[in-house]
Amino acid sequence: MIDWLDSATIGFLVVALGTLFLIGELLVRAKGLFGILGIGLISVYFLHHLSGDASTWVIIFYLIGLALIIFDGNVTSDGTIAAIGILFMIVGLAVPAPDMVYSILVGMATVVGAFASLLFLKVFPHRNMWSKMTLKDSLTSEAGYNSMNQGYKTLVGKQGKALTPFRPAGTVEIDGEPYSATSGSQWVKEGAIVEVVSVDGTRILIKEIKETSNDHSETDDGSDEKNT
Numbered sequence: 001m002i003d004w005l006d007s008a009t010i011g012f013l014v015v016a017l018g019t020l021f022l023i024g025e026l027l028v029r030a031k032g033l034f035g036i037l038g039i040g041l042i043s044v045y046f047l048h049h050l051s052g053d054a055s056t057w058v059i060i061f062y063l064i065g066l067a068l069i070i071f072d073g074n075v076t077s078d079g080t081i082a083a084i085g086i087l088f089m090i091v092g093l094a095v096p097a098p099d100m101v102y103s104i105l106v107g108m109a110t111v112v113g114a115f116a117s118l119l120f121l122k123v124f125p126h127r128n129m130w131s132k133m134t135l136k137d138s139l140t141s142e143a144g145y146n147s148m149n150q151g152y153k154t155l156v157g158k159q160g161k162a163l164t165p166f167r168p169a170g171t172v173e174i175d176g177e178p179y180s181a182t183s184g185s186q187w188v189k190e191g192a193i194v195e196v197v198s199v200d201g202t203r204i205l206i207k208e209i210k211e212t213s214n215d216h217s218e219t220d221d222g223s224d225e226k227n228t
Contacts, residue, residue: 005048008102012109015093018042019113022066026073027117028124042093049096062092079167086114152204155179155196159209162192172206181206 004010022038024030042062050058065088072082090110094103120126160174166188172181174196181196181204188194194206 005045006098008097008099008105011045011097011102012105014041014045015106015109016113016116018045019089019110020117023069023114023117024120026070026127028120028126030120030124034120045093046096049098058092058095060092061095062089065089065092086110152179152199152202155204156199157196159193159195160206162188162190162194162206162208165190166206172204179204183207 005014018038018041020038021034022042025032025035025038028034046055046059046062065085068085068088069082072079072085090107093106093110097103097106155174158174160172160179162170163173163178164170166181166183166186168183168186168188170181170183170188171178172194173179183194183206186208188206188208193209195209197205197207199205
């Protein structure tokens with residue numbers, strides 16, 4: 001096969017790029033190009049290192065990991081199952097490596113490639129797979145959610161309470177009504193007080209309102225008045 005794949009450095013680059021394109025295909029709309037590149041690079045790695053009966057279960061392990069990431073993106077959307085999927089992928093890639101150093105570098109390459117794929121979101125149109133189920137819930141009028149309309153713009157500046165954790169999508173209650181919203185890059189806990197920052201069509205962006213020192217100031221003023 002390809003002799004240069006005997007080098008741990010080259011193996012690191014091949015796995016990192018393969019993971020980068022595979023995960024990138026799940027995150028952005030690349031018309032299948034990233035998927036082809038990712039599958040090609042990972043296939044070259046496996047073909048060079050795999051031999052014997054171990055081939056089948058190692059590849060199955062890797063595919064299970066990839067399937068868990070897809071499942072997380074389309075169903076749970078909290079990142080937990082996706083993290084388990086990354087571990088499965090690391091095991092599938094590290095086991096056939098020729099030595100310990102190579103295995104460690106391959107594991108690092110998988111993590112680096114997965115995180116680097118997030119950069120594609122800044123360049124290419126993304127699939128919104130991680131908030132897919134939340135958006136479906138928001139369209140269900142039977143569940144008590146508001147239908148999509150221009151009235152959302154009146155929500156800007158209003159405060160509400162997070163009914164679910166935001167990671168970063170979730171549900172917020174404003175004026176007694178539930179809305180599907182996003183916190184951008186912030187993680188917001190359930191029950192937190194939030195404020196609507198902006199509305200783009202039907203996309204509601206919220207931020208958590210942190211506690212300030214105003215409450216302490218009012219308490220101090222009140223105690224001062226009592227003392228006088």
